[in-house]
Amino acid sequence: MDYAATTPVDPAVIATMTEALQRYPGNPSSIHAEGREARALIEQARKTVAGAIGASIGEVFFTSGGTESTNMALKNAVRDLNVQRIISSPLEHHCVLHCLDTLQRTEGTEVLYLQVDGKGQPDLEELDVLLKEDGKKTLVSLMHANNEIGTLLDLDAVAALCREQGALFHSDTVQTVSTYELDVSRTPISFLTGSAHKFFGPKGVGFIYVNGDNLIGPYIDGGAQERNMRAGTENLPGILGMAKALELALARKDEREVYVRGLRDALWQRLRESFDDLQVYGDPGRGHYKLLNVSFPPSPQADLLLMNLDIAGISVSGGSACSSGADAGSHVLDALVGDPGRKAIRFSLSHLNTMDEVEQVVNTLKEILPASVEA
Numbered sequence: 001m002d003y004a005a006t007t008p009v010d011p012a013v014i015a016t017m018t019e020a021l022q023r024y025p026g027n028p029s030s031i032h033a034e035g036r037e038a039r040a041l042i043e044q045a046r047k048t049v050a051g052a053i054g055a056s057i058g059e060v061f062f063t064s065g066g067t068e069s070t071n072m073a074l075k076n077a078v079r080d081l082n083v084q085r086i087i088s089s090p091l092e093h094h095c096v097l098h099c100l101d102t103l104q105r106t107e108g109t110e111v112l113y114l115q116v117d118g119k120g121q122p123d124l125e126e127l128d129v130l131l132k133e134d135g136k137k138t139l140v141s142l143m144h145a146n147n148e149i150g151t152l153l154d155l156d157a158v159a160a161l162c163r164e165q166g167a168l169f170h171s172d173t174v175q176t177v178s179t180y181e182l183d184v185s186r187t188p189i190s191f192l193t194g195s196a197h198k199f200f201g202p203k204g205v206g207f208i209y210v211n212g213d214n215l216i217g218p219y220i221d222g223g224a225q226e227r228n229m230r231a232g233t234e235n236l237p238g239i240l241g242m243a244k245a246l247e248l249a250l251a252r253k254d255e256r257e258v259y260v261r262g263l264r265d266a267l268w269q270r271l272r273e274s275f276d277d278l279q280v281y282g283d284p285g286r287g288h289y290k291l292l293n294v295s296f297p298p299s300p301q302a303d304l305l306l307m308n309l310d311i312a313g314i315s316v317s318g319g320s321a322c323s324s325g326a327d328a329g330s331h332v333l334d335a336l337v338g339d340p341g342r343k344a345i346r347f348s349l350s351h352l353n354t355m356d357e358v359e360q361v362v363n364t365l366k367e368i369l370p371a372s373v374e375a
Helices: 011-022 031-054 067-080 094-107 122-134 153-167 235-251 253-274 305-311 333-337 355-370
Strands: 059-063 085-086 111-112 138-141 169-174 193-197 208-211 279-281 289-296 341-348
Touching: 011 235, 031 122, 031 208, 031 235, 059 067, 059 235, 067 094, 067 138, 067 208, 085 122, 094 111, 122 138, 122 153, 122 341, 138 153, 169 208, 235 253, 235 305, 253 289, 253 355, 305 341, 305 355
Parallel strands: 085 111, 085 138, 138 169, 169 193
Antiparallel strands: 059 208, 193 208, 279 289, 289 341
């Protein structure tokens, strides 16, 4: 139950990637037949990804994943678009927060963090004020769905504020690009980022959407690949696998949402029936349907909860998987003034989970933790 961290590769995606490895050895930059064949396949994949988000094929570039894409958007906006100020939130993924730290230190970029409410929503009234009060070229970076608590941002509202004040808008959509409808032809977003391994594709491949009005240069130098935007021979099997995974996920999006939301709601109901003094973070009723972040009261057993669940064959997390290889806590919950004595567990589900597994999780927790409601 840690699908927000990563997902297994869909068998159909494995088949697509295997075919690419076996049948298409050419370098997409070569002008001979094998190279042209590989290039055509990449462009077909680009068309698939662009179509999924309502973009032009000339606005989609393949990368190694969401982290590279975000670094490219933020750092190149400062370098090439004269961005002097970035407005973000303390709840962003570390690929944003660490990037902003670097830009402050190396470029002198002004960084402002919006206030967030108890459910993790950034203060859009404050954003409106900040956008109006300073003449500096500004970029706003806010994620669509928080990867730890599931809080969903109103993309249309933020995009409208940014457009009104002439600000750029970057959104990390890693957790939502395959589960919610995104259409950059209707919602004016400057930069949008995605990663294949979050939607049953391979690890190590992702994409960035760059609105055609934003003329930025490459983040990685060395060659003319990706229309001069990213040097290095393209990862053909990974790109084709990502396009296939996104195609499959979107085709089954609605039915999977109904199923996964039902599992998530059943898990929350069973936990409330079984334990006293639970706290839920975010807004499960209006947040991402696959996420449930719950904290348990302090106890010696709770301190080792992640480890004991792992021993029992149940995979969950206490924060972002990108923070550390250990249980390093959560900067998101710290920003929400969470009680450090409580143990928070992020459950993130998918269509591969079952109701029997929900019961297994609850029963295992009842064996580990003291003083349930039923006791």
